[in-house]
Amino acid sequence: MERxxxxxxxxxxxxxxxxLTGKAQAQSSGRIDTKLAELGVEVAAAAAPVAAYVGWRxxxxxxxxxxxxxxxxxxxxxxxxxxxMTTEQGYQAARACGINILAQLKSALDGNLDRxxxxxxxxxxxxxxxxxxxxxxxxxxxSELFRDIWGEPGLAARAxxxxxxxxxxxxxxxxxxxxxx
Amino acid sequence: MLRRTLFTAAMAGVLAACGKSEDTSPExxxxxxxxxASSGGKIDAKLAELGIELPEAxxxxAAYTPIRxxxxxxxxxxxxxxxxxRVGVEFSLEEGQEAARQAAISVLxxxxxxxxxxxxxxxxxxxxxxxxxxxxxxxxxxxxxxxxSELLRDVFGEAGLAARAxxxxxxxxxxxxxxxxxxxxxx
Numbered sequence: 001m002e003r004x005x006x007x008x009x010x011x012x013x014x015x016x017x018x019x020l021t022g023k024a025q026a027q028s029s030g031r032i033d034t035k036l037a038e039l040g041v042e043v044a045a046a047a048a049p050v051a052a053y054v055g056w057r058x059x060x061x062x063x064x065x066x067x068x069x070x071x072x073x074x075x076x077x078x079x080x081x082x083x084x085m086t087t088e089q090g091y092q093a094a095r096a097c098g099i100n101i102l103a104q105l106k107s108a109l110d111g112n113l114d115r116x117x118x119x120x121x122x123x124x125x126x127x128x129x130x131x132x133x134x135x136x137x138x139x140x141x142x143s144e145l146f147r148d149i150w151g152e153p154g155l156a157a158r159a160x161x162x163x164x165x166x167x168x169x170x171x172x173x174x175x176x177x178x179x180x181x
Numbered sequence: 182m183l184r185r186t187l188f189t190a191a192m193a194g195v196l197a198a199c200g201k202s203e204d205t206s207p208e209x210x211x212x213x214x215x216x217x218a219s220s221g222g223k224i225d226a227k228l229a230e231l232g233i234e235l236p237e238a239x240x241x242x243a244a245y246t247p248i249r250x251x252x253x254x255x256x257x258x259x260x261x262x263x264x265x266x267r268v269g270v271e272f273s274l275e276e277g278q279e280a281a282r283q284a285a286i287s288v289l290x291x292x293x294x295x296x297x298x299x300x301x302x303x304x305x306x307x308x309x310x311x312x313x314x315x316x317x318x319x320x321x322x323x324x325x326x327x328x329x330s331e332l333l334r335d336v337f338g339e340a341g342l343a344a345r346a347x348x349x350x351x352x353x354x355x356x357x358x359x360x361x362x363x364x365x366x367x368x
Binding site: 050051052053054055056057059060064065066067080123125163164165166167168169173175 | 252253254305306307308309310315316317318319320321322323324326327330331334339342343344345346347348349350351366
């Protein structure tokens with residue numbers, strides 16, 4: 001939580017607090033924002049990058065989101081599937097990555113998630129032991145969130161992959177690209 | 182260091198001349214078909230300032246093409262450094278960063294080829310995915326990848342940064358320390 005507040009503060013400083021407030025007001029009336037409220041999903045301000053990268057890039061009508069980490073109310077969700085995490089816990093971690101993707105996407109779209117046409121690609125990397133084979137069920141945590149929000153266009157040409165290690169020991173990392181209007 | 186020299190020599194043999202030597206061999210002249218106009222570019226000047234000499238773009242070592250262009254997008258095949266080993270085992274974090282930097286230089290070589298020799302056409306780096314070879318207890322892949330990202334930022338400024346992902350892996354082709362996959366928007 002402390003970390004998230006810190007990021008939020010850093011983000012606010014970087015982008016200008018007034019601007020963010022203005023965006024927050026403009027976005028509260030959107031169709032997708034209503035959907036998010038209905039689902040009880042709260043999207044925080046986009047986290048500032050922790051290394052030499054940007055949160056997103058736009059090229060034409062495509063938005064590319066940097067690999068997002070799972071941060072929950074207690075900070076980063078760390079762990080390894082097949083060792084100290086259940087598939088359900090991994091699913092929740094992937095969902096947390098999805099919520100952070102929404103934050104970046106919102107930043108890329110000037111706060112208006114209604115501009116999303118479809119999710120194009122999702123790559124989910126799951127911190128796993130060698131014998132854990134349910135990466136696809138873990139990444140469903142992100143995919144099902146997006147489907148709940150956008151319906152079928154929220155699903156993506158997806159890949160779920162296991163890895164022996166991720167930055168800061170996080171349980172999973174999700175990369176996404178979207179087509180926007 | 183010895184390992185590196187050896188590996189570099191091997192790479193030079195397998196992947197064609199590195200373009201490092203002062204004397205220009207006939208083969209190198211043959212492959213050195215970059216338009217000479219490129220030497221006057223803004224980015225080429227930047228590279229010279231940073232002391233970076235781009236080798237010839239490496240030829241593929243398997244069934245793939247090093248670059249694909251679609252519209253104004255360039256997709257670059259995974260590039261590796263001339264270093265074999267794992268970060269946190271055979272190599273320190275700093276050495277891992279050097280490996281990522283080497284991979285970035287290979288990315289630039291491919292990119293220059295994709296831009297017909299003119300790196301000034303690069304609009305922005307769009308995506309970077311860095312795979313870092315390591316054991317399960319190593320968790321600083323993002324810092325390793327900074328070796329790549331910071332070089333691209335030094336060359337292109339903020340436009341050189343990408344929507345990035347840093348990931349660990351237990352194994353890579355030829356034992357590469359890391360592999361970098363990149364896409365760019367060009368004009």
